[in-house]
Amino acid sequence: MTLHRTPSRSHPRSFARRAVAALAVVGLLGLAACSSDSSADGDGNGDGKKIPLTIAYQNIPNGDLVVKNSGWLEKALPGYEIEWKLFDSGGSVNEAFAGGSIDIGLAGSSPVSRGLSAPIAYKVPWIHDVIGSAEALAVQDGITSITDLVGKKVAVPFASTAHYSLLAALETAGVDPTTVDIIDAEPDAIAAAWSQGSIDAAYVWNPVLAQLVSEGATILTDSADVAASGKTTYDLAVVSTKFATDHPEAVQEWVAQQSRAVELYRSDPDTWAKAVGAELSLDPVEVLDQAAGLIFLTAEEQAGPEYLGGGLGTNLVATASFNLEAKSIDAVLDKDAYLSAVYPDAVDAVAKG
Structure with missing residues (x-):
């Protein structure tokens, strides 16, 4: 593949301008990719049609691949028509959100802070992993x-x-x-x-x-x-604000399945690794070796003050400030734009349930 210094797809400054334009178009189209119906039960829209749910995933050895490979979400949400789309990086996931073509996605904490700065209307309901040596x-x-x-x-x-x-x-x-x-x-x-x-x-x-x-x-x-050195990074889940507002029960169920994958990693890592390996075409031993460089947290752990209970929002503010200093974004919004983007409702409910 050709390497390039001025990417047409994910350069931060050009992305911010394209994101704003795309959001305006999406607003006019009424966010067609996301259903406006508030029902989240097995009856779909109530008219016999399933509610569309498009999920952006990446080939990273974490629980998201377990949920996809095992079909857990499809079983838990029979009223939804679930489509999984593969993306290469958080920058491309941001562009898809700006274009209104996905409902839930995976992106790193840096691209999420950039997306919020654009601004993209999405929230963070889950931490896929804390990034370490992986x-x-x-x-x-x-x-x-x-x-x-x-x-x-x-x-x-x-x-x-x-x-x-x-x-x-x-x-x-x-x-x-x-x-x-x-x-x-x-x-x-x-x-x-x-x-x-x-x-x-x-x-x-x-x-x-x-x-x-x-x-x-x-x-x-x-x-x-x-x-x-004080600059922790994460792989985060993001959900469009509209989808989270219209279908909170679906977001909660999605989080429940993600937490289930973390619990499987701890109780039966071999089965977990087989599911991930099937998605990555890797031997389970290789999967576990690679996953060792990531930290996975259950819903109960994420609900605490270090993560969705407060710490993550502070991290997003700091990350945005760093990106501004690095000239990766044009401006940092008021800190409440980042703090309020953290959506703890789903992990709180799953942790209590």
């Missing part, structure tokens, strides 16, 4: 420090948590990002470029990260190290 900076031989990246070609999906962590790592090391040749590339393109020897380094997540390591890459730093 997302990292892989480098070619001869690169032994962050300062060695000056003048080197580094690939990363723009507007992703990996992009955020790369910029944070450069900042911590005192390296001006403009002195590094940072190239926008989706994970599959990164894998191809690495194999061709056309990049010197890449900040990316599993399973592509594991592929780079298998081909000789060295890990220079990872998102666990970045988190230790």
Whole structure:
């Protein structure tokens, strides 16, 4: 795949302008992708037709793939016509939300903070995982420090948590990002470029990260190290504000199935890994090795003050401020725009139930 410095799809500044325009169009069309009916029971719309629910997922070894592979949500919500769509990164998920084509999706905390800054009308009902060593900076031989990246070609999906962590790592090391040749590339393109020897380094997540390591890459730093410096990143779920308002029971059931996947990981990791492996075409042993770099939390744990009970909103505010300093967004909104985007209702209900 071709690598490019001025992406047509996910450059942060151009994305913000396109998002606003897209939202205006969506408003005129009445958000056709999301049903306006408030029913969330097995009767669908009440007219015999199922309610459409479009979910954006990514190939990341977490519980979302278990829910998809096992068909749990389809069984729990028989009144909904559920469609799963694969996306490469949070930047592309943001664009789909701005265009009104999805209802629930997975995006990292950095692209979510950018989306809220656009602004995109969505909320965060769930944390898929806290990112640790499963997302990292892989480098070619001869690169032994962050300062060695000056003048080197580094690939990363723009507007992703990996992009955020790369910029944070450069900042911590005192390296001006403009002195590094940072190239926008989706994970599959990164894998191809690495194999061709056309990049010197890449900040990316599993399973592509594991592929780079298998081909000789060295890990220079990872998102666990970045988190230790105060910049924690997450893979988050986002749900359109309209869908959450019209179908709160469906969002609650979706969260219940996600929490069920976390519980399965803890009680029967082999079965969990088989489901994820089926989606990623990986051996279950490889899946568990890659998942070890992520932290999974149940609904009860997420309802606490460290996460959806308060800490996550504060993190989104800080992430937006960092993105502004890095010139990744044009402006930061009032902090309440980020704090109020956290939607704890579903995890609270599931935790109590």
